[in-house]
Amino acid sequence: xxxxxxxxxxxxxxxxxxxxxxxxxxxxxxxxxxxxxxxxxxxxxxxxxxxxxxxxxxxxxxxxxxxxxxxxxxxxxxxxxxxxxxxxxxxxxxxxxxxxxxxxxxxxxxxxxxxxxxxxxxxxxxxxxxxxxxxxxxxxxxxxxxxxxxxxxxxxxxxxxxxxxxxxxxxxxxxxxxxxxxxxxxxxxxxxxxxxxxxxxxxxxxxxxxxxxxxxxxxxxxxxxxxxxxxxxxxxxxxxxxxxxxxxxxxxxxxxxxxxxxxxxxxxxxxxxxxxxxxxxxxxxxxxxxxxxxxxxxxxxxxxxxxxxxxxxxxxxxxxxxxxxxxxxxxxxxxxxxxxxxxxxxxxxxxxxxxxxxxxxxxxxxxxxxxxxxxxxxxxxxxxxxxxxxxxxxxxxxxxxxxxxxxxxxxxxxxxxxxxxxxxxxxxxxxxxxxxxxxxxxxxxxxxxxxxxxxxxxxxxxxxxxxxxxxxxxxxxxxxxxxxxxxxxxxxxxxxxxxxxxxxxxxxxxxxxxxxxxxxxxxxxxxxxxxxxxxxxxxxxxxxxxxxxxxxxxxxxxxxxxxxxxxxxxxxxxxxxxxxxxxxxxxxxxxxxxxxxxxxxxxxxxxxxxxxxxxxxxxxxxxxxxxxxxxxxxxxxxxxxxxxxxxxxxxxxxxxxxxxxxxxxxxxxxxxxxxxxxxxxxxxxxxxxxxxxxxxxxxxxxxxxxxxxxxxxxxxxxxxxxxxxxxxxxxxxxxxxxxxxxxxxxxxxxxxxxxxxxxxxxxxxxxxxxxxxxxxxxxxxxxxxxxxxxxxxxxxxxxxxx
Amino acid sequence: xxxxxxxxxxxxxxxxxxxxxxxxxxxxxxxxxxxxxxxxxxxxxxxxxxxxxxxxxxxxxxxxxxxxxxxxxxxxxxxxxxxxxxxxxxxxxxxxxxxxxxxxxxxxxxxxxxxxxxxxxxxxxxxxxxxxxxxxxxxxxxxxxxxxxxxxxxxxxxxxxxxxxxxxxxxxxxxxxxxxxxxxxxx
Numbered sequence: 001x002x003x004x005x006x007x008x009x010x011x012x013x014x015x016x017x018x019x020x021x022x023x024x025x026x027x028x029x030x031x032x033x034x035x036x037x038x039x040x041x042x043x044x045x046x047x048x049x050x051x052x053x054x055x056x057x058x059x060x061x062x063x064x065x066x067x068x069x070x071x072x073x074x075x076x077x078x079x080x081x082x083x084x085x086x087x088x089x090x091x092x093x094x095x096x097x098x099x100x101x102x103x104x105x106x107x108x109x110x111x112x113x114x115x116x117x118x119x120x121x122x123x124x125x126x127x128x129x130x131x132x133x134x135x136x137x138x139x140x141x142x143x144x145x146x147x148x149x150x151x152x153x154x155x156x157x158x159x160x161x162x163x164x165x166x167x168x169x170x171x172x173x174x175x176x177x178x179x180x181x182x183x184x185x186x187x188x189x190x191x192x193x194x195x196x197x198x199x200x201x202x203x204x205x206x207x208x209x210x211x212x213x214x215x216x217x218x219x220x221x222x223x224x225x226x227x228x229x230x231x232x233x234x235x236x237x238x239x240x241x242x243x244x245x246x247x248x249x250x251x252x253x254x255x256x257x258x259x260x261x262x263x264x265x266x267x268x269x270x271x272x273x274x275x276x277x278x279x280x281x282x283x284x285x286x287x288x289x290x291x292x293x294x295x296x297x298x299x300x301x302x303x304x305x306x307x308x309x310x311x312x313x314x315x316x317x318x319x320x321x322x323x324x325x326x327x328x329x330x331x332x333x334x335x336x337x338x339x340x341x342x343x344x345x346x347x348x349x350x351x352x353x354x355x356x357x358x359x360x361x362x363x364x365x366x367x368x369x370x371x372x373x374x375x376x377x378x379x380x381x382x383x384x385x386x387x388x389x390x391x392x393x394x395x396x397x398x399x400x401x402x403x404x405x406x407x408x409x410x411x412x413x414x415x416x417x418x419x420x421x422x423x424x425x426x427x428x429x430x431x432x433x434x435x436x437x438x439x440x441x442x443x444x445x446x447x448x449x450x451x452x453x454x455x456x457x458x459x460x461x462x463x464x465x466x467x468x469x470x471x472x473x474x475x476x477x478x479x480x481x482x483x484x485x486x487x488x489x490x491x492x493x494x495x496x497x498x499x500x501x502x503x504x505x506x507x508x509x510x511x512x513x514x515x516x517x518x519x520x521x522x523x524x525x526x527x528x529x530x531x532x533x534x535x536x537x538x539x540x541x542x543x544x545x546x547x548x549x550x551x552x553x554x555x556x557x558x559x560x561x562x563x564x565x566x567x568x569x570x571x572x573x574x575x576x577x578x579x580x581x582x583x584x585x586x587x588x589x590x591x592x593x594x595x596x597x598x599x600x601x602x603x604x605x606x607x608x609x610x611x612x613x614x615x616x617x618x619x620x621x622x623x624x625x626x627x628x629x630x631x632x633x634x635x636x637x638x639x640x641x642x643x644x645x646x647x648x649x650x651x652x653x654x655x656x657x658x659x660x661x662x663x664x665x666x667x668x669x670x671x672x673x674x675x676x677x678x679x680x681x682x683x684x685x686x687x688x689x690x691x692x693x694x695x696x697x698x699x700x701x702x703x704x705x706x707x708x709x710x711x712x713x714x715x716x717x718x719x720x721x722x723x724x725x726x727x728x729x730x731x732x733x734x735x736x737x738x739x740x741x742x743x744x745x746x747x748x749x750x751x752x753x754x755x756x757x758x759x760x761x762x763x764x765x766x767x768x769x770x771x772x773x774x775x776x777x778x779x780x781x782x783x784x785x786x787x788x789x790x791x792x793x794x795x796x797x798x799x800x801x802x
Numbered sequence: 803x804x805x806x807x808x809x810x811x812x813x814x815x816x817x818x819x820x821x822x823x824x825x826x827x828x829x830x831x832x833x834x835x836x837x838x839x840x841x842x843x844x845x846x847x848x849x850x851x852x853x854x855x856x857x858x859x860x861x862x863x864x865x866x867x868x869x870x871x872x873x874x875x876x877x878x879x880x881x882x883x884x885x886x887x888x889x890x891x892x893x894x895x896x897x898x899x900x901x902x903x904x905x906x907x908x909x910x911x912x913x914x915x916x917x918x919x920x921x922x923x924x925x926x927x928x929x930x931x932x933x934x935x936x937x938x939x940x941x942x943x944x945x946x947x948x949x950x951x952x953x954x955x956x957x958x959x960x961x962x963x964x965x966x967x968x969x970x971x972x973x974x975x976x977x978x979x980x981x982x983x984x985x986x987x988x989x
Contacts, residue, residue: 018940025939061943068849068942070864090977097946104857127973137955138855162969165959173955176835199960206957244962247917254961257914297913304911332882337912368881 016058021065037066048079056083057094064094064101077102077109084116089128092120096131105141114144121151126162129155133166137173145174149181156188161197168192168203172210182211186218193228198245198252201232205258212265223266226276233259237284248292260284260301267309274310281306285318296326296334300341307345320345320352327359332368339363339374346381357382361391364398369405376406380413388421392431400438408442411435415447425458426504429465433482437472440479448484453597455489463502466493470510473518478527484535487522490515491539492593495546512547516540520557530566537561537569541576545591555580585709691719695781695794699724700753702733702781706799712770716799718779720761722753729753731761731783738776742768753783775799835956837915838890838905839866840922840949842938845899847871850938851945855956870903884912895919899935918958925952928967947973 020040027033040062047059060079067073080102083095103110113135120132133155136148152174155167168189175182185207192204208225211218236251236259245252263281267274284302289295299322306319326338339360346353360382363375376398383391392414399410414435422428432451435443455465469486477483490497497510522528522536537558544554558580561573579587695702705717718735722728729752737743748763769775777799782791835855842851849867858866873885874894885892887905893915894903902919906912923933925948930937938945951966953959960966 017943021940065942068852070849089973093947093973093977094943097943106857106859125976127969127976134950134954139857166954169954169957169959172957198962199965202958202961244964247921252961253917254914254958257911258958261911293913294917297911297917300913301911332880333884333913333916336882336884367878370882370884370886373886 016055017061017065020062024065024069037069037071041066041071045075048076056086057088057091060094060098064098067101073102077107081109081112081116084113084120089125092128092131096135099135100138104139105144110139110141111143114147117144118148118151121148121155126160129159129163130166133163133170137166137170140170140173140177142177145177145181149174149178149184153184153188156185156192161195161200164192164195165197165199165203168200168207172203172207175207175210175214179214182214182218186211186221190222190225193225193232198255202255202258205229205255205262209258209262209265212262219266223270223273226263226266226273229259229263229266230277230280233263233280233284237280237287247294249289250294250298253294253298256284256298257301260298260305264305264308267305269310271310277305277309278312278315281311282315282318285315285322290325293331293333296329296331300326300337303341304344307341307349316349317352320349324356324359327356327363332366332371335363335366336368336371336374339371339378343374343378343381346378350382353378354382354384357387357391361394364394369403372402373406376402376410376413380417383417383421385421385423388417388423389427392418396431396434396438399435407439408444411439411443415443415450419450425454426461426464429455429458429461430468433465433468433472436479436482436485437476440482443481448481451481451485452488455485456492456594457596459596462489462493463496463499464504465489466497467502467505467508470497470515470518471505471508473522477522477525480529480532483522483528483532487519487532487535487539490519491535491542494539494543498547512543512550513553515543515547516550516553516557519543523557523561530568533566534568534572537572537576541572541579542591544580545588692800694779694796695792697790697792698785700728700781700783700785700790702779702794704796704799712772713766713768714799716765716767716777718763718765720753720763720781721757722755723757724785725755726786727752727755728783728785730789731781733763734780734782735765736778737767738773740769740771740773741775742770744768836907836910836958837918837953837956838907840905840953841867841870841901841903842945843867843871843874843901843903844935845875845901847875850900850935851942851949853946853949853953855953866905870905874901874903883916891915893919897923900938918953921963922949922952924963925966928963929970 020036023036023040024033027036044059044063044066047055056079060076060083063073063076063079067076076098080095080098083091084099086092086095099110099113103113117132117136117140120128121136123129123132133152136144136152140148149171152167152170155163156171159167171185171189175185189204189207189211192200192207195201195204208222212222233256236256239251242251245255247253250256263277267277281302285299285306288298288302290299303319303322306315311319323338323341326334327342329335329338342353342356342360357379360375360378363371364379366372366375379391379395379398383395395410395414395417399407399414402410415432418428418431422431432447432454436447436451455462458465466489469482469489472482473486473490494515496502497515498512501507519536519540523533523540528536540554540557544551547554558573558576561569562577564570564573579590583590691703691705693701693703699722701721701723703719703721705719707715707717709715718733720731720733731748731751731753733745733748735743735745744766746764746766748761750759750761753759753761765777767775767777777796778793779796780791780793782789784790838854838856840851840853840855841849843849852863852867854863869887870892873887873892877885877894883893883895885894889908891906891908891910891912892903893906893912894901895916896902902923904915904919906915926933926938926945929944929948930941948966948970951960951969960969
């Protein structure tokens, strides 16, 4: 009796399932839906616990539906296992479906179905076999694969086409899971190539592709099949209309594409194989109808193959031309893939791709985000010395309107291109400024020190640069990179800014208050990051030696920040305060203008310590020996301390201003490096002390400049100069002083004086005269000129400036 | 989501891929196969079918689905059908009220993937007769069966429409026959 009612429902199998679906869909709120689902799941669970009934498959189907909506369904896993083991096809079908949806190789329950799969693989009914194959290929674990591989191999050889094609793809899955098993399938794969059934052929091609990609021996072995593959492909291309496989006039495009892909792998780096397929590829390229997507899919694969194997040049040109045609296609998809392909060959066939540069650049303006992205990649790759100006115009235009996810890439690409191909320094600086103004928030961190380095090294444009940056700063202080560079420049070249005259920008009268206002705005703005405020504070400090009237204002700014809650700013402010108070005599030296920076490969400044000559930027000004890299900075600490204290021993407790400024960069990050840059200077903006000539012979002169450091200490700078027209080499100085005076000679800057006064040699001598005796110094000068050695001694009795 | 700076995977078809699982973005790429997943969803973001051809955790699956919904539903009407996402290419096409979305290996042919999606729609249409979203909702298991006769392990299994249609018919007949047989009243 009971059976009858079940029979009824079995006749229209999906009713319970469809009823449930209807019930769920009619729920008006999420809450209601959850209620329905909970009820249904409870019913399903109850049904699972019951003994065999005719509605099991429907129950499981209901559970799978619930699972698809996103609700948990793990309690159905065991039911799947049971259903798979059932003898009813309907139950097996849903059971296997459930296994594929609910079980994956990580679940323990998946092991339980291995036996069922094994049995079903040799079932008399091919549809049962097919279920097993499909499930194995979907979620078979490595263990299961190892276990069942021999069975799959058997099926590959001796079964009907329906099973063979499924076994082939199952074998593909096995090889992906357990690479070594590739060996097992190779012979069967080879023989499958002679099948006529397209499904089997397709599976065979996929399997062979997989084998070749995994092992080079397989690759060698399967190269021999190239002629067969070419034959099959030819058959597809030139055969008549085959209704079963036709898609818009192309005969089995799926198989064609897979064949082309396999040919590509086999022809790569192999002349013989490539030759064998040349004609075929030319045929496909010319004969395939490109009016529909499907034809273009085949052409696309053909082009990829031609460009990847060792094809003859005519064929290559044909391929690139196809891509060129694709670029002009109305269909966005085609343009997109054309650019993707061109990207792959822009390195090897650069000129060919350059021919299409115009179209590619136009694609930058396309509405579609994917197309834009491809166009950007390709445009950046096409930038060269000859097209840099026009390309940069387009790229900058793009940058101002590009979608946010592409800005970073665009900005960085522009920087790299500008660096590599900048036709002039001013163009370079302008470009970088433009990028910073447009997309300053999206650039990499190294940009700021790189830009600072660039600016410093372009001394002729200091005035121009600082004016432009100042103006940019006035209009927008939100882009951190821009603000940082602007602050740095204003600090460094504030004097140039205030002077007001600059040929390349419109004249603008800037007064000291304006500049300080701008810096203070940055300091106080909530938009400024800590690093930026650090820049602004340091810049303000530097201006104290470059302006004349508002030093008090600077002093007050600095002292306010001495109690800033941010540790970094507070430390800086305290040190600057100390510079004002205790070490005011050092302030000018510490805040001098920066010398030219030597470039390191990493772009960071803390680099190679030894032997970096400090180039002179404005030779008329006297400079002290201050250099940048960190270890030398440590020396510098000693030097400064030497000047301060009367002994030459290592500093024990260095004063706060001197060492903490200089040892601060012992922190590792970029901003620490910037501190170092900010504080050590190389040029003296104050009027040079008078130099006295103590020696002169044949155009070679020696001058001394004295500076009093403290009561008993002084620095004497000896400068050698050669205005004759013969080079002087091995220029050395020796000095002697009365017994009670302490003398310390620093290393000279060099020992050669080229003719015509192109360079000088300076040497600093530190003297300490605690007993305040009458100071005299004997200096011996020796050098070689015109092959002969000259040695002279002079005595200096009076020291100017003392 | 699109991960910005490092998204630009340079496509160089290497001869021998490095063996073993790649863990570029966690779990999506545990296997190299042509199609990683197929998703069908409505304009309102309701999932109608999900087929995964790689092994990934449930949580990761949910993330991928969310991302796909966000990416695809946000596309303006006449955009291209390809999106670069993590290290996969996403190919999608809208048919009436349903989006068909496939995650493709980076080196695979996107245009062919469009054809694959189209072929699947054709198969559904043939089976259900003028298929619409409701058909797929109420007969979701059939949609899976059809898919499993067309694709397997992330690769195309059968390239002939007729062959697939024939198999489905046979299998359905088998199911009914077996059911009828099993449920005939025993007297």
